[in-house]
Amino acid sequence: MSEQFYADAQLYDRLFPGGEEALAFYRAEADRQGGSVLELGCGTGHKLIPIASDGHPCTGLELSPAMLAEARRKADERGVAVEWLQGDMRRLELGRTFDLVLIAANSLLHLHEADDLVACFRTVRRHLAPGARLVLDVFNPSVHLLAQADGVRRRRDALSFMDPDRGVVHVDVEERYDAAAQVTRGTWFFSADGEADFVVAPLEMRSIFPQELPLLLALGGLRAVERFGDWSRGPLTAAAAIQVYVCTPDGPGSAGP
CATH class of the missing domain: 2.20.25 (N-terminal domain of TfIIb)
Structure with a gap:
């Protein structure tokens, strides 16, 4: 991860203050799925704190100490309970599962090697409860x-x-x-x-291209059941700026689309 870029968490939040459409999408996904939520690469809690305020038990994992400290401060300021953990999304063993796992706002793209991406997806797979889903977004490379x-x-x-x-x-x-x-x-x-x-x-x-990501997910024991090119759930096309994936565990007993 580019650690220095995230050393000033408040500066980061001023640089990227918006994302309201993305936030609305993830809140709706949490409501649709119900239950507990784990976000990997949670940053300063821009998405997870509102989801927790909606009544979902939430856990946030973040590698940057500065970003995690700002997330804690913001959650405390709003009186929202979130479990905050410092750690690596490739190597996580919490000993429990979640109903929804999120990897939002291009956080996945800090993993550069295919092996690291697959390790992350396998970590997600181990932490998914029966019927649970992974939802992620990355930019669509131009x-x-x-x-x-x-x-x-x-x-x-x-x-x-x-x-x-x-x-x-x-x-x-x-x-x-x-x-x-x-x-x-x-x-x-x-x-x-x-x-x-x-x-x-x-x-x-x-950069992860649209034909590449489903293969990486499959190597990690996951499969995409929905794929969108915008926050209104439009199709993923060549002109789409983002790729949004909803995934389930692959194999027997997995949930369908």
Whole structure:
């Protein structure tokens, strides 16, 4: 994981403050499934805290201590009970199962090797109760955009945000795409007036293509029973920006679509 990128959890939340459509989708999935929820790579609790506030017993796993501390702070501030755990989504043994497991907001893409992705899915498989589901989302790779990751530093105006101490913060990104590894290796630069590059953080994210993900899931003992290309449950097409998967354990006794 690109640890430095997540070292300032409040800065991260200001950078990515939205996602209300995604949040509504995951809350609906939790209500549809019922029961207990485990989120792997829960970040600062953007999705899990509202799900817990809806009455679902929730557990959040996060590798970054800073993100986990902010999740605890936010949950305490809202008076919401969540079990927070620090750990690796590839290696988790809680000794109990859950009715719904979530891997949201591209968290899966911090795993770059196929073996790590399969290990994560096998971990999920061990923690699924009978009739339980895994729901995840990752971006849908665009070959056009990946080709533009040419190592040139560019301003991302859409990512600018207001910081209470610094004022307007601008974000520049410099990226290169490693096609053999399917990993975009980038550096993010955060600047404010009079404070250029006050944070410079590497970020590496894998691309997983739509024909590839079902095979990785199968190797992990899971199968996709629903697949969407947007938060309104539209079809996954070439033009879709995201891939959303609903999965069940593979094999005898698994739930159907």
